[in-house]
Amino acid sequence: MCGIVGIVSTSNVNQTLYDALTVLQHRGQDAAGIVTFQNERFYLRKDNGLVRDVFHTRHMRRLVGNVGIGHVRYPTAGSSSSAEAQPFYVNSPYGITLAHNGNLTNADDLSQDLFRTDLRHINTNSDSEVLLNVFAHELQKLGKLNPTKDEIFAAVKAVHKRCRGAYAVIAMITGYGIVGFRDPNGIRPACYGVREAEDGRKEYMIASESVALSAAGFTLVRDIAPGEAVYIETDGTLYTQQCAQDPHLYPCIFEHVYFARPDSILDGVSVYKARLRMGETLADKVLREFPDHDIDVVMPIPDTSRTSAMQMAHRLGVKFREGFIKNRYIGRTFIMPGQKMRKKSVRQKLNPIDLEFRDKNVMLVDDSIVRGTTCKEIVQMARDAGARKVYFASAAPPVRYPNVYGIDMPSANELIAHDRTVEEVGELIGADWLLYQDLEDLVTCVSDVNDDIEDWECSVFTGQYVTGDIDQSYLDRLDEARNDTKRSGAGDNKSDENGIIDLHNDED
Numbered sequence: 143m144c145g146i147v148g149i150v151s152t153s154n155v156n157q158t159l160y161d162a163l164t165v166l167q168h169r170g171q172d173a174a175g176i177v178t179f180q181n182e183r184f185y186l187r188k189d190n191g192l193v194r195d196v197f198h199t200r201h202m203r204r205l206v207g208n209v210g211i212g213h214v215r216y217p218t219a220g221s222s223s224s225a226e227a228q229p230f231y232v233n234s235p236y237g238i239t240l241a242h243n244g245n246l247t248n249a250d251d252l253s254q255d256l257f258r259t260d261l262r263h264i265n266t267n268s269d270s271e272v273l274l275n276v277f278a279h280e281l282q283k284l285g286k287l288n289p290t291k292d293e294i295f296a297a298v299k300a301v302h303k304r305c306r307g308a309y310a311v312i313a314m315i316t317g318y319g320i321v322g323f324r325d326p327n328g329i330r331p332a333c334y335g336v337r338e339a340e341d342g343r344k345e346y347m348i349a350s351e352s353v354a355l356s357a358a359g360f361t362l363v364r365d366i367a368p369g370e371a372v373y374i375e376t377d378g379t380l381y382t383q384q385c386a387q388d389p390h391l392y393p394c395i396f397e398h399v400y401f402a403r404p405d406s407i408l409d410g411v412s413v414y415k416a417r418l419r420m421g422e423t424l425a426d427k428v429l430r431e432f433p434d435h436d437i438d439v440v441m442p443i444p445d446t447s448r449t450s451a452m453q454m455a456h457r458l459g460v461k462f463r464e465g466f467i468k469n470r471y472i473g474r475t476f477i478m479p480g481q482k483m484r485k486k487s488v489r490q491k492l493n494p495i496d497l498e499f500r501d502k503n504v505m506l507v508d509d510s511i512v513r514g515t516t517c518k519e520i521v522q523m524a525r526d527a528g529a530r531k532v533y534f535a536s537a538a539p540p541v542r543y544p545n546v547y548g549i550d551m552p553s554a555n556e557l558i559a560h561d562r563t564v565e566e567v568g569e570l571i572g573a574d575w576l577l578y579q580d581l582e583d584l585v586t587c588v589s590d591v592n593d594d595i596e597d598w599e600c601s602v603f604t605g606q607y608v609t610g611d612i613d614q615s616y617l618d619r620l621d622e623a624r625n626d627t628k629r630s631g632a633g634d635n636k637s638d639e640n641g642i643i644d645l646h647n648d649e650d
């Protein structure tokens with residue numbers, strides 16, 4: 143998952159972009175980047191690291207201009223190399239930079255076409271660089287010296303025809319403006335908002351999540367529709383157009399389970415409310431399956447499961463307690479590259495308050511169980527702290543299938559629930575009872591607010607991929623390229639050794 147943001151303002155955008163990226167930091171903690179535009183020049187700073195580590199005062203001073211875009215990255219393609227940090231840049235036509243959240247499922251084919259037919263060179267293994275070049279090529283084909291909204295929208299239309307997979311995108315076209323668009327299935331989120339400058343002129347922001355808008359004083363106008371493009375010229379004139387032939391809204395349900403911040407509203411659905419409901423439906427399942435339960439206390443695994451755990455305890459009428467304290471200086475473990483790093487981080491990250499466990503039957507609640515790294519360690523920690531029985535509940539159903547749309551779960555074999563029954567997973571993690579949310583219930587928790595949502599992208603639970611182009615051979619190739627063993631040998635954290643030359647980066 144990544145976070146994207148773009149602003150057209152009447153004054154310098156560097157600080158607002160920086161602030162927005164810190165608000166979106168939960169979506170990607172590997173790399174960050176900002177590019178601004180002023181007087182016919184782009185100013186770019188991107189590197190590996192958290193936002194606060196990548197941008198120092200000297201970089202911020204140089205990021206001048208009233209228009210700009212930003213990105214926080216959590217890789218799902220290529221490597222963690224700083225050369226694959228975003229935004230990407232291409233000089234022709236016009237000079238375009240682009241930030242992408244999602245994952246293209248036909249990036250390999252596109253890359254070949256770009257080279258053979260479109261005579262374009264791709265310098266990294268990033269699917270986002272491919273996407274940028276498709277967009278650039280389609281814009282170039284129109285052959286205009288000064289592109290108008292019609293050319294921009296025509297290029298987005300062509301992108302929809304050529305690209306498969308998931309993409310929420312913000313691109314900046316030198317001197318003209320920024321364009322944001324979503325793939326025709328609306329898998330990844332994107333919205334836009336407006337605020338008034340002191341002189342009354344309008345300023346716009348496009349972002350992955352509404353929380354980035356509200357934190358910067360923008361009012362949410364609406365979500366970008368699937369397939370739609372929003373083009374904002376540098377003078378603040380805004381145009382929108384549907385650019386896909388047959389759009390459907392199938393948003394990723396995992397945004398509500400784990401990725402998004404609870405204070406965001408995605409496609410009209412409050413993430414916070416959805417998570418409260420997940421707690422209620424989990425409690426109802428406990429009461430259905432275990433009416434005489436002997437749970438003394440419900441505890442969240444911080445942070446993401448807090449909202450659901452609280453509501454579950456409330457509905458069950460049992461105590462809600464914080465049994466694990468989180469070290470706030472360790473990042474999200476699930477989005478860390480490499481299993482070794484994730485495992486070590488769980489112990490460093492969470493520490494039990496023993497007195498909350500001693501002689502108690504505890505129900506531990508997490509938002510999801512993916513590789514099982516967190517819950518295995520946690521169950522043991524609860525026992526070591528003196529718990530009598532350790533029950534475990536997941537606010538999401540079993541994660542059994544890889545994700546191909548921008549969440550880094552490339553390998554079925556690394557998913558603890560893949561090819562296993564709930565009982566087998568329960569045994570593996572060492573819980574006395576393991577309870578998963580039913581998929582139907584999860585869907586109910588996020589539904590009934592927005593009738594435009596035709597269905598949810600639930601492939602990690604069902605193995606059904608909404609783009610219809612995913613077969614076993616694709617999944618095998620993805621597994622081969624990105625499984626943890628592969629990456630721990632040659633990829634992540636050795637990024638500088640993979641030989642990708644960083645072409646357009648202000649390194650210090």
Ligand SMILES: O=P(O)(O)OC[C@H]1O[C@H](OP(=O)(O)OP(=O)(O)O)[C@H](O)[C@@H]1O
Nearest residue numbers: 445446474475476511512513514515516
């Ligand atoms: O089964 P696993 O492979 O361990 O993955 C699932 C865990 O990872 C995430 O937590 P994370 O630490 O990333 O972030 P959080 O603090 O937002 O909960 C998620 O909330 C689960 O706790």
Ligand SMILES: NC(=O)CC[C@H](N)C(=O)O
Nearest residue numbers: 143144217218219243244
């Ligand atoms: N998680 C994402 O959205 C990743 C975007 C892109 N596929 C990359 O790897 O950089």
Ligand SMILES: [Mg+2]
Nearest residue numbers: 443444445446
């Ligand atoms: Mg967690």
